[in-house]
Amino acid sequence: MAPQPSEQSHSRSWIPASAGKTGKAELDQALAAWRLLLGGEHVLVGAAIAQHTGPGTGATSRDVPALLLPATTTEVQDLVNIARVHRVPLYPVSTGRNWGYGDGRPVVDGCVVVDLSRMNRIVSLDPELGLVTVEPGVTQGQLRQYLDEHRLPFMVPTTGAGPQGSLLGNALERGYGLAPVSDHFQAVMALEAVLPDGTLYRSAISEQGAALADQAYKWGFGPYLDGLFSQGSFGIVTRATLSLVREPEAMEAFFFWIERFEDLEGAIGPVRTLLQQAGSSIGGLKIMSGHVAGIYAGSGDRRRSAWLGSGYVAGPRELNAAARRLVTRILRPHVSRLIVVPTWLPAWLDGMLGPLLATRFEGLAAMLRGARGNIDLMTGRPSEVGLPAAYRTAPPTGPLDPGRDGAGLHWYPPWSR
Numbered sequence: 001m002a003p004q005p006s007e008q009s010h011s012r013s014w015i016p017a018s019a020g021k022t023g024k025a026e027l028d029q030a031l032a033a034w035r036l037l038l039g040g041e042h043v044l045v046g047a048a049i050a051q052h053t054g055p056g057t058g059a060t061s062r063d064v065p066a067l068l069l070p071a072t073t074t075e076v077q078d079l080v081n082i083a084r085v086h087r088v089p090l091y092p093v094s095t096g097r098n099w100g101y102g103d104g105r106p107v108v109d110g111c112v113v114v115d116l117s118r119m120n121r122i123v124s125l126d127p128e129l130g131l132v133t134v135e136p137g138v139t140q141g142q143l144r145q146y147l148d149e150h151r152l153p154f155m156v157p158t159t160g161a162g163p164q165g166s167l168l169g170n171a172l173e174r175g176y177g178l179a180p181v182s183d184h185f186q187a188v189m190a191l192e193a194v195l196p197d198g199t200l201y202r203s204a205i206s207e208q209g210a211a212l213a214d215q216a217y218k219w220g221f222g223p224y225l226d227g228l229f230s231q232g233s234f235g236i237v238t239r240a241t242l243s244l245v246r247e248p249e250a251m252e253a254f255f256f257w258i259e260r261f262e263d264l265e266g267a268i269g270p271v272r273t274l275l276q277q278a279g280s281s282i283g284g285l286k287i288m289s290g291h292v293a294g295i296y297a298g299s300g301d302r303r304r305s306a307w308l309g310s311g312y313v314a315g316p317r318e319l320n321a322a323a324r325r326l327v328t329r330i331l332r333p334h335v336s337r338l339i340v341v342p343t344w345l346p347a348w349l350d351g352m353l354g355p356l357l358a359t360r361f362e363g364l365a366a367m368l369r370g371a372r373g374n375i376d377l378m379t380g381r382p383s384e385v386g387l388p389a390a391y392r393t394a395p396p397t398g399p400l401d402p403g404r405d406g407a408g409l410h411w412y413p414p415w416s417r
Contacts, residue, residue, distance in 0.1 A: 053104035054404030094136035094169030100411030140382035155380025163382035178284035193235035258307035285311035
């Protein structure tokens with residue numbers, strides 16, 4: 001019988017052909033077995049599920065019979081076997097906060113959610129190679145804290161989902177971000193996954209006893225099977241090794257403004273040319289509407305230009321100087337304004353002049369807030385700077401959670417270089 005369940009850490013599901021048709025007796029038997037396995041407090045039903053996940057970021061509601069919270073790979077293997085015996089469809093998520101690509105709710109009714117947020121160990125980190133092995137519940141913010149506490153000079157693969165977003169969930173969805181490497185599945189070097197029969201998948205090179213070599217060489221030997229678990233339907237990923245980018249010697253951010261909506265088309269070609277010619281010395285390049293840029297800056301509907309673009313130059317100082325000249329030469333003729341600043345400058349200005357700016361130069365203070373948030377993401381520091389854009393009205397105070405707050409959100413990232 002061909003495998004039926006599937007894994008995607010956020011928006012793909014483990015759904016057999018009988019999804020939504022599980023009988024009450026079968027479900028009750030599975031729930032009883034899961035409670036014995038995980039403990040009753042880690043098997044949520046009814047209102048406890050809604051309290052845990054919130055209404056979600058989509059317009060539709062879902063019938064979710066239960067939500068499971070395993071803490072180890074062995075527990076995942078056992079709960080998968082229980083689901084297989086009782087023919088209960090499963091839908092795994094990492095933290096359920098891969099905003100824009102999905103949330104903590106399944107895509108069809110009748111699926112039991114497997115929430116992997118309790119599996120939140122940073123298993124290992126090689127300080128020389130920058131190879132970090134994490135479980136699905138490890139968040140961007142958690143890795144940033146770990147790197148800072150151990151004074152390790154690496155960048156977190158940040159996204160606009162904020163500090164509570166899962167590293168692994170976003171990578172498996174082939175998400176991207178501003179800090180290098182921007183293609184997050186490209187940074188996945190090795191993984192392990194629980195298959196539909198409860199067995200554990202590892203790559204062939206790891207199975208031969210060369211686990212360290214497996215982590216250092218993405219492709220291994222033979223067919224590249226790890227890719228089946230990226231937007232795939234073949235297992236629940238319980239661990240992965242990511243390659244982190246070392247902090248560059250120097251880094252500068254550049255910002256450019258396009259005054260009129262109709263002038264955007266004329267700037268797209270030069271932006272593409274810049275990416276093609278500059279290679280990896282330039283990254284994080286994005287263009288957002290003036291309205292969204294105002295939200296980033298915390299200034300509501302304030303609009304200075306129709307479009308705001310940003311990016312960074314990173315690398316050895318000598319190469320940065322050449323890349324900075326390239327940015328100026330290619331972009332300046334096609335945009336209204338262009339500035340290039342060291343990444344430390346907005347934070348320094350805000351710290352030195354923040355109170356004065358807030359009371360006497362509100363516009364400049366707002367621009368600095370937006371620049372700081374953008375630069376945090378560029379430099380591998382998770383930030384909530386983009387999350388207010390998911391809310392039609394002023395977002396609540398405290399850590400933002402679009403799923404909890406029922407804020408509609410869907411991202412379509414066209415990506416080319």
